[in-house]
Amino acid sequence: MEPPSGPASRRHVPWNRLLLAVSLLTFWTPPTTAQLTIETMPPLAAEGSDILLLAHNLTENPLAYAWYRGERVDNSQLIASYRVDTNATTKGPAHSGRETLYPNGTLLIQSVTQKDTGSYTLLVTKDDLQTERQTGHLHVLLSLLTFWTPPTTAQPTIETMPPLAAEGSNILLLAHNLTENPLAYAWYRGERVDNSQLIASYRVDTNATTKGPAHSGRETLYPNGTLLIQNVTQKDTGSYLLLITKDDLQTERQTGHLHAPLSMQFSSQEY
Incomplete structure (x- = not known):
C-alpha cells in the first residue's frame, strides 16, 4: 500500500493560474497618488x-x-x-x-x-x-x-479619440466638416433621432446647453460640436448620432461609434 502523498484537504494551485496572476500584476499596479x-x-x-x-x-x-x-x-x-x-x-x-x-x-x-x-x-x-x-x-x-483643395461639399464625419478607450478613461467624439453657421447641435445614443435617447443639445445663438433623458452626468457638449464622455464603462459602448441644424433650418446627421474594451481585473480565488 502506498503512503498518502499528503493531507486529503490540501489542494495545489495550477502553475498556469499562478503565471496568469503574475503576468496580470506586471501589467497593472494601482498608483498611490494620481498626479495632475x-x-x-x-x-x-x-x-x-x-x-x-x-x-x-x-x-x-x-x-x-x-x-x-x-x-x-x-x-x-x-x-x-x-x-x-x-x-x-x-x-x-x-x-x-x-x-x-x-x-x-x-x-x-x-x-x-x-x-x-x-x-x-x-x-x-x-x-x-x-x-x-x-x-x-x-x-x-x-x-x-496649402497643398490640397478639398471638395466643394465635405460631409460631416465623427472621429472617436482615442479609437479604443479603456474603462475609466475619457473619450471625445470629434465632429469634422461641420457647416459654417450651424444653429444647433444635438447628440443621441443609437443610430437614429429619438428624443428619449437625447444626451444633450446646444443652441449656438444663445450659447445654451440642454441635457436630455440619456445624459448620465458624465457628458459635456462643447460649442464646436464635440462630445466629451468621462469615465467610460462597457455600458457606453455603441453608436452615437450627431444631428446638426443649419442656418437654413435643414439638418444633417452623422453617426460615430465608441468601443470600450474590458479593463484588466484580477480577483483572487481559492482552489
Whole structure:
C-alpha cells in the first residue's frame, strides 16, 4: 500500500493560474497618488481646427483654475481663470478671443494657428489654498489646404479619440466638416433621432446647453460640436448620432461609434 502523498484537504494551485496572476500584476499596479496631467486632444492639430487641453486627476474640491501661455505662472501670460464658488470666468492678457475655459478645467482653443504652438500651464488652487500645476504642449501642423483643395461639399464625419478607450478613461467624439453657421447641435445614443435617447443639445445663438433623458452626468457638449464622455464603462459602448441644424433650418446627421474594451481585473480565488 502506498503512503498518502499528503493531507486529503490540501489542494495545489495550477502553475498556469499562478503565471496568469503574475503576468496580470506586471501589467497593472494601482498608483498611490494620481498626479495632475494634461492631455491634448487631438495630439496633433491642423491649422484651423479646434483642440482641447484636458485636465486629468484634478483635486476633488478645487477653488479655482487658471491657464497660462508658457511653462510658468506669469500674470502677463494669463489666458483665463475660473472661480468654482462663483462660477465666474475672467479673461487675461493672453486671451485671443478663441479660448473657452470650462468648469471641469478643460481649455478649448478654436481655429488654432501656428502661433498657438507651444506650452500651456494649468494652475489649480485647492480648497486648502495649496496649489498644483501642470504643463501641456500643443503642436499645430501646417494646414493641408496649402497643398490640397478639398471638395466643394465635405460631409460631416465623427472621429472617436482615442479609437479604443479603456474603462475609466475619457473619450471625445470629434465632429469634422461641420457647416459654417450651424444653429444647433444635438447628440443621441443609437443610430437614429429619438428624443428619449437625447444626451444633450446646444443652441449656438444663445450659447445654451440642454441635457436630455440619456445624459448620465458624465457628458459635456462643447460649442464646436464635440462630445466629451468621462469615465467610460462597457455600458457606453455603441453608436452615437450627431444631428446638426443649419442656418437654413435643414439638418444633417452623422453617426460615430465608441468601443470600450474590458479593463484588466484580477480577483483572487481559492482552489
